[in-house]
Amino acid sequence: MPIFDPDQIQVPVGHFIGGRLQTPAGAALEVQRPSDGKVYAALPVADEALVDIAAENAWTAWKESDWARCAPRDRARVLRRWADLVEAEAPRLGVLEALGSTRPVRDAIAWDVPFTAEGLRFFAEYADKLGGEVAATRHDHLGMVIAEPYGLIGAITPWNFPLVMVSWKVGAALAAGNAVLLKPSELTPFSALRLAELAIQAGVPAGIFNIVQGDGRTTGEAITRHPRVSKMTFTGSTRTGAAIMSACALHGPKPVTLELGGKSPQLVFDDVRDLDKLAATIAGAITGNAGQVCVAGSRLIVQRRVAGALVERIRAIFTGHRPGATWDEDATLPPIISAQQAARIAAIVERAQAAGGRVKCGGRIVDGGYGGAYYLPTLIDGVDTANPAVSEEIFGPVLTVQTFDDEEEGFALASHDSYGLAAGVHTSDVGRAMRAVRRIEAGTVWVNRYGRSADFVIPTGGYHQSGIGKDLGRQAVEANLRFKSVLMDIGSPQ
Ligand code: NAD
Numbered sequence: 001m002p003i004f005d006p007d008q009i010q011v012p013v014g015h016f017i018g019g020r021l022q023t024p025a026g027a028a029l030e031v032q033r034p035s036d037g038k039v040y041a042a043l044p045v046a047d048e049a050l051v052d053i054a055a056e057n058a059w060t061a062w063k064e065s066d067w068a069r070c071a072p073r074d075r076a077r078v079l080r081r082w083a084d085l086v087e088a089e090a091p092r093l094g095v096l097e098a099l100g101s102t103r104p105v106r107d108a109i110a111w112d113v114p115f116t117a118e119g120l121r122f123f124a125e126y127a128d129k130l131g132g133e134v135a136a137t138r139h140d141h142l143g144m145v146i147a148e149p150y151g152l153i154g155a156i157t158p159w160n161f162p163l164v165m166v167s168w169k170v171g172a173a174l175a176a177g178n179a180v181l182l183k184p185s186e187l188t189p190f191s192a193l194r195l196a197e198l199a200i201q202a203g204v205p206a207g208i209f210n211i212v213q214g215d216g217r218t219t220g221e222a223i224t225r226h227p228r229v230s231k232m233t234f235t236g237s238t239r240t241g242a243a244i245m246s247a248c249a250l251h252g253p254k255p256v257t258l259e260l261g262g263k264s265p266q267l268v269f270d271d272v273r274d275l276d277k278l279a280a281t282i283a284g285a286i287t288g289n290a291g292q293v294c295v296a297g298s299r300l301i302v303q304r305r306v307a308g309a310l311v312e313r314i315r316a317i318f319t320g321h322r323p324g325a326t327w328d329e330d331a332t333l334p335p336i337i338s339a340q341q342a343a344r345i346a347a348i349v350e351r352a353q354a355a356g357g358r359v360k361c362g363g364r365i366v367d368g369g370y371g372g373a374y375y376l377p378t379l380i381d382g383v384d385t386a387n388p389a390v391s392e393e394i395f396g397p398v399l400t401v402q403t404f405d406d407e408e409e410g411f412a413l414a415s416h417d418s419y420g421l422a423a424g425v426h427t428s429d430v431g432r433a434m435r436a437v438r439r440i441e442a443g444t445v446w447v448n449r450y451g452r453s454a455d456f457v458i459p460t461g462g463y464h465q466s467g468i469g470k471d472l473g474r475q476a477v478e479a480n481l482r483f484k485s486v487l488m489d490i491g492s493p494q
Pocket of ligand 1: 158159183184185214215217219220236237238239240241243244259260293294295393395421461462466
C-alpha cells in the first residue's frame with residue numbers, strides 16, 4: 001500500500017546562498033527517483049563562477065555576522081531551535097527524504113529526521129565546551145591554547161542517508177562557529193534545502209549555511225579548490241576522498257576529514273547462545289537500506305560448528321524480503337540508488353562467481369513492481385580473501401560467508417587489506433571479545449550488536465582506506481576548530 005503519492009510531492013529546487021533559495025538558469029541535471037526510476041526534477045549545476053559567489057558571500061557573512069563572535073551559548077540556543085524545527089517537520093521532511101532517496105518513508109520519519117535533529121542538539125552542546133586550555137608553563141608565563149573556528153568549511157556528502165550525513169557535517173562545523181558551503185550528492189540533493197530554510201527560521205544568520213548543487217567534477221571540485229574554503233569535510237567513496245585530499249594538498253594545503261568506504265566483518269564464534277536473534281542482527285546489518293550503508297556488515301566470518309545453522313537462518317530471512325518503493329508500506333527492501341549502481345553490484349557478483357563463489361540466494365536485479373532497480377539479498381559462500389565479493393566494497397545487500405576453526409584464523413579473516421571502518425564480534429566469552437577488539441584494525445568495533453546507537457558521543461570514522469578523522473563525538477567538533485597558542489610574560493610590569 002502506498003503511503004503517499006510521489007507525483008503529488010513538491011520539492012524545493014535550487015541553490016541556497018545568502019539565506020535564500022536561488023534558481024538560476026543554466027546547466028541542469030535530471031534527478032531520478034530510485035524507487036521507480038522516474039525523472040522528477042532538474043538540478044541546477046553550480047559552476048566555478050557561482051561557487052565563487054557563494055564562497056565569497058559565505059566568507060563575508062562569517063566575517064560580518066555575529067556567528068563566530070557571539071556568546072557560544074547563544075549559538076547553541078539557535079542550533080537547538082533549529083533541531084526543534086526539524087523534528088517538528090518530521091512528517092514532511094521524511095516524505096521529502098523518501099521521495100528521492102532509498103530511505104523507506106516510515107524509517108525516514110521515525111528515524112532519519114529525529115536522528116538528524118538529535119545530532120544537531122548533540123553538537124549544540126559543544127558550542128561552549130571546547131574553548132581551549134591553559135598550558136602548564138613556568139609561573140611568570142601564562143600560556144593559552146585558544147580554540148578558534150576555521151572560517152569557511154567546505155562539505156560534500158553522499159546519497160545514502162542524505163539528511164543525517166548533512167547534519168553531522170554541518171552541525172559540528174556550525175557549533176564550532178564556522179560558516180559552511182555544502183554540496184549534497186547530486187542524486188539526493190533536495191532535502192538539505194529544507195534543512196537550510198529551517199536554519200534561517202531558527203536564527204542562523206543568512207550566509208552561514210549555504211548549499212550549492214551540482215556534480216562532483218564541476219561543483220565539488222570548485223568548492224575544494226576555492227581559496228576561501230579553509231578546510232574540507234567529506235563523506236563518500238574512497239576514490240573520491242583521495243581525489244579531494246589531493247586537491248586539498250594542491251590548493252592549500254588545507255586539512256580534510258574523510259569518511260570513506262568499508263568492507264566490515266561480522267565475526268561469529270561458536271559460543272554464541274541465540275542463533276535466531278543473531279541471524280536477525282547479521283541479516284539486518286547487510287539488508288538495512290539495501291546494504292547501502294558505509295558500515296554495512298558485508299563479510300560473515302563464522303566458526304565452523306555453527307556456520308550451517310546460522311547461514312540457513314540468514315538465508316530464510318533474506319528470501320523473505322519484499323522489494324518495493326520507499327512509499328510502499330508493505331515493502332521491506334528499498335531500491336538501489338540507480339540502475340547503474342545495481343548493474344555494478346550485479347557485475348561484482350558475476351566476477352565473484354567466476355572466481356569460485358557460490359550464490360546461495362538472491363543474485364539478481366528485479367523491478368519491485370515499480371520500475372526501479374532492486375537487488376535481492378544475496379548470500380555467497382565458497383569465497384576466499386581474493387574473491388572480488390570479499391575484497392571490494394559492493395554497497396548492496398550482498399553477504400559473503402567464510403568459515404574458520406580457531407580464534408587466530410577468525411581474527412586473520414576479519415582483518416581486511418584495504419578497509420577498516422567497522423566490525424562486529426559475537427561471542428559469550430568476554431576475554432575473547434576484548435582480544436578481538438585489540439586485534440581488529442577498524443575505527444569501530446561492536447560487541448554482541450551491530451550498528452550505531454543514538455549515542456552521538458561515540459565518534460565514527462575509519463582506519464586505513466576507510467578514512468581520516470571522525471564524525472560524531474567531541475572529536476568531530478574539535479576537527480572544526482584550529483588552535484592558537486598564546487604566551488605572555490606576566491612576571492613583572494613592562
Ligand atoms: P561518491 O564518492 O561517489 O560521492 C560522494 C560525493 O562526492 C557526492 O556529493 C559527489 O558529487 C562528490 N564528488 C564526486 N567526485 C568529486 C570530486 N572529484 N571532487 C569533489 N566532490 C566529488 O560516493 P557516493 O556514491 O555518493 O556514496 C557512497 C560511498 O560513500 C560509499 O563508498 C560509502 O561507503 C561511503 N560512505 C561512507 C560513510 C562513512 O561514514 N565512512 C558514510 C556514508 C557513505
